[in-house]
Amino acid sequence: MIKKIKKISFITLPIALGVFLIWYSTSKLSASDIESIKLSFKTANYWWVVLSLVFGILSHLSRAYRWQFLLEPLGYKPRFANSVMAVLIAYLLNLFIPRSGEIARAASIKKYENIPFEKGFGTIVAERVADVIMLLIIIGIAFFLQADLIGSYIFKDNNESNLFSKIAILAALALIGFFTYRFLGKSKNPFIVKVISFANGLIDGAKSIFTMKKKWKFIFHTVFIWLMYVLMFYVVTFALPETTNLPFEAIIVGFVVGGLSMALTNGGLGTYPVFVASALILYHIEDNPARAFGWIMWTAQTIMVIIFGSLSFVLIPIYNKYQKK
Template sequence: MRKKIKKTAFLILPIVLGVFLIWYSISQLSPSDIQSIKTSFKTANYWWVLLSIVFGILSHLSRAYRWQFLLEPLGYKPRFVNSVMAVLIAYLLNLLIPRSGEFARAASIKKYEKIPFEKAMGTIVAERVADVIMLLFIMGIAFFLQTDLIGGYLFNNKEESSIYTKIFFFVVMPIVGFFIYKSLKKSRNPFIVKVISFINGLMDGAKSIVTMKKKWKFIFHTIFIWVMYVLMFYVVTFALPETTNLPFEAIIVGFVVGGLSMALTNGGLGTYPVFVASALILYHVQDNPAKAFGWIMWTAQTLMVIVFGSLSFIFIPIYNKYQKI
């Protein structure tokens, strides 16, 4: 009974949180704020939004192609079209149920390419390790670029805050973290064991990527995917005059904050616009244009996933039926 309650809560709470945040953010707006946001939506240059969607499509195509580098050593070479549609279906289902997309992706490729579910799932997990490493790398860049801002809060001396913050976060903390990791490896606490297992999984995944046969192609596509993600965010800043001249660090921080918000609710429902707007406000973007940007960005991404994921869901059985004729 307790497991069912936990499972139900896991499915419902992210949606409830997302809906609540949407309601709360709208309830805080005055009539003039709402009108200002509507004006931003009406006057936005949607050609930049369309370009963002193109970059998103390229990232999905690259992800499907990269998948083959993990399946080939296992003796499987799925048709590229099936790989693409399986990836898009996964994104669609993740909007409904968190992490269900990975299982649907493995199930789709099993059904239409006869690849065992557990082997397909293993390659998807390996992919996720590469993506987590890339996200951590970009977070590190964001942190490095923002040491002045962070240091202003930690140290009173503004001139020396940057160098002190860099030394603290990029030298002292990694060394301390290494020794903490070594000491915690001996712990029997269930939570600590899970954390250590996760860290070990990341390291094992990184090692397997370095030793794989087509590692450079895999690494290239991994970098390409994340460059496309950043470009998706970046080009939309040109859609509104208030966000056109954002500095590079604002782009990276906004991207990272938006990416992290995706983990809180299904597809960033409610959280993505709020978090991204909060990040842009730090860079002197006015409140309403910042919120408009967040909503335009989230809406474009979500519509892209819904449209192409739904089309894939419809056409994957038709395509494979045609292939058998």
């Protein structure tokens, strides 16, 4: 009974949180705010949004191609079309049930390419390690770009150089992180043990990337995927006049905040627009255009996933039936 409640909560709570955030954020808007946001939607240049979706499609194709480098050493070489459709189906299902997409992806490749589920799922986990590492790198870049703000609180003397502030802060954080890791590694607390185990898994995963046969191709596609993600976010800033001149650090911070919000609810439902808008407001973008940008960005991504994921769901059995004939 308890396990059943946990499963139901795991599915419903993120959706409930997303719906609540949508209601809460919209309930605070006045009639003029709503009209302003509607005007931003009407006057937005959607060619930039289309270009953003092109970058998104390229990232999905690259992800499917990168998957080959992990499956090939195991003796499997699935058809590229099946890999692409399995990836798109995974994105679609993750909109409704958290982490169900990874299971569906491994199940799809098992059904249509006869790759054992556990092996397919293992390669997906390895992919996730690479993606987490890339996300941490981008978070580090965002922090580095914003170190001046933190440095202004740490270094009261305005004569301190910006570069010195950044290096000093990053060095201090690195030392704190290292000693915290070493200290927690001795802990017997179950939660801390899991965290340390996860961190060790990331380290082992990073090491395995550099020992694989086609490591440079894998690394290239990993960097390419995340570059496409950043470009997806960046080009949409040109869709609204208020966000056209955002500085690079605002782009990176907004991207990171939006990416982290995806972990809270299914596909960033409710969280993505709110979090991204909050980040843009820090860079003196007015509230309503910032909200409009967040909603345009999230809506475009979600529609893309629903359309291509649904098509893949329908076409994958037809494609494989045709291939057999």
